[in-house]
Amino acid sequence: RSVALSAEWRDADTPDHLERMSAHVARLATLAGMTPDEVETLRLASQLHDIGKVGIPDAILLKSRLLTDEERLIMQGHTEVGFKMLEGTRSPLLRLGSIIALSHHERFDGNGYPHGLEGIAIPLEARIVAIADVFDALRSKRPYKRAYSRNESLEILRVRRRAQLDPELLDLFIGDLEIRPIN
Secondary structure, eight states, X not given: OHHHHHTTTTOTTHHHHHHHHHHHHHHHHHHTTOOHHHHHHHHHHHTTTTGGGGGSOHHHHTOSSOOOHHHHHHHHTHHHHHHHHHTTOSOHHHHHHHHHHHHTTOOTTXXXXXXXXXXXXXXXXXXXXXXHHXXXXXXXXXXXXXXXXXXXXXXXXXXXXXXXBOXXXXXXXXXXXXXXXXX
């Protein structure tokens, strides 16, 4: 957790984001059939998804407006920075963190980054983290956007089904939220 927070010391909402997002990751991983040990490892490793942001200049990372195309490319580099920071370790937790850091912005339709992976070529763990991360980002206020309501967020997720997010996992996630509502 301390390593995960090191990338986010400047963002007051990050500890809450990591807690909320990783709780959603654990729930979705359970629904997807992972064992309790796998769920806990993924819950912890998911908190490293943005560790590569330590390599992004403050002028871009802390910008309160939408990024330019050039700035967006630099920001996208956080996936590869995070992977390089965590790769080569003997720790299964950090190895999984490296995979998640690299792959959590891949899109189900192949239009993501950094490698344009498509469908199930994207590691399962990264597909789970992507859903939880997008949901929490939608629910959170940012300098450049308002926080969306639960229902608005679920509708946006439905629209992103198959394009950005794994449709089967997304159906599990939304179905669970509909029977077990959260704020």
